[in-house]
Amino acid sequence: MRRLIGLIVHNWPLKLAAVGLATLMYGGLALSQNTQSFAGVIQVRVQNQPENTVLLAQPDPVTQIRYYAPPGVPVGTSTFRASIDLDGVQPTGTVTSVRIEVDSPDGRVRVLGFEPAFATIQLDKLVAKDVPIKVDHGAVPPGLELGDTTIVPTSATVSGAASVVAHVVWATASVIIQPSGVDVDQDVELVPIDGNGNAVSPVDVTPSTARVTIPVFSNKQSKSLPVNPVVTGTPAAGFEVASVKVTPQVVLVQGDADQLSTLAAVDTQPVPLAGASTDQTVSTGLALPTGVVPVDVSTVVVAVELREVTGTRTFSAGLNLVGARSDYSYQLPIQSVLLTVGGSAADLDRLAGATLVADLEVAGLAPGVHEVPVTANLPAGTTLVAASPSSVRVTVSGPTPSGGSPGPAVSPAGG
Secondary structure: OOOHHHHHOOOHHHHHHHHHHHHHHHHHHHHHEEEEEEEEEOEEEOOOOOOEEEEHHHHHEEEEEEEEOOOOOOHHHOOOOEEEOOOOOEEEEEEEEOOOOEEOOOOOOEEEEEEEEEEEEEEEEEEEEEEEEEEOOOOOOOOEOOOOOEEEEEEEEEEEHHHHHOOOOEEEOOOOOOOOOOOOEEEEEEEEEEOOEEEEOEEEEOOOEEEEEEEOOEEEEEEEEEOOOOOOOOOOOOOEEEEEEOOOEEEEEEEEHHHHOOOOOOOEEEOOOOOOOOEEEEEEEEEEEOEEEEEEEEEEEEEEEEEEEEEEEEEEEEEEOOOOOOOOEEEEOOEEEEEEEEHHHHHHHOOOOOOOOEEEEEEOOEEEEEEEEEEEOOOOOOOEEEOOOEEEEEEEEOOOOOOOOOOOOOOOOOO
């Protein structure tokens, strides 16, 4: 028995290693029998891309995967996930290799290998700059003449990878001049251009289009036309337009003969007056039809004079004796008159709630009957337009003897 045990434990490390090797070889044989290849397109996802950076091109997809899966497990493109991690990659614009990681969300599938193992990328800083916009109209057909080109806006912002944006020197808006002589007035797509005149990409352009206007003349003529100032909107409450003047009053324009023949005047761009309460002086452009261009001036000055809205209103007013003597008595046939007052709407509104008094100047009047004109001391900004009646008959009586019985009299309200 002891001899048998000795045989078993004799050189036991070598024997144990042999058993482990055999087990490993058996496992490898079993695994190799279940190792498969998948040929497909697995897009590589980008993770942890730094802020304000741009990837010049997406990494190439993984196209070959070796994997282990138990028999009967279905495999497709959704079985595998491929990604690269850009954390720590410097945005220098240079070509860099980044290791690709491939796994499977299905726990029964184990990835053993794949191709390609590395992705070639270019990570660069995201920058932006403004460049001018130029119009390329190509050759002008015979017999036609172009007017001044207008571009709105005159510049654009290009953004993208720093190494690419650095080559952009302007943005081009390309148009075609038609032999029929039709004016150009359209939105045109902008293309970023380098110093050699070649298009640059990938670059974003903001705005993506510009409005290009080019008058095209086939029979250009000139004509002097009066300027018609155009005002819009309503001034502030209580104000109205008193006058509108424009300088200069006449401008010289050019256009085809058939266009000019229909023009009797040139309008200005609208001058807004909404809510204005003071005079307005505005420099503004001319609202010319497409194909008609100014020759001498392109802007004019519009001067708008405002004034307060005035009117009249009639109020009832009591009578006030001015300069009456205390020892005299004064008799009046009426106790009130109608006053017609002129002024701005605001001033007249303020009078609506006030008590008005009409004045009769009786100072120095001797006993007897007198026709006294009606006057009124009104607030500033208002004037007396008329009184009805315009005068009042005042009977003045001298001192009454003691014990006498004087007739009806008006007590003086002033004096």
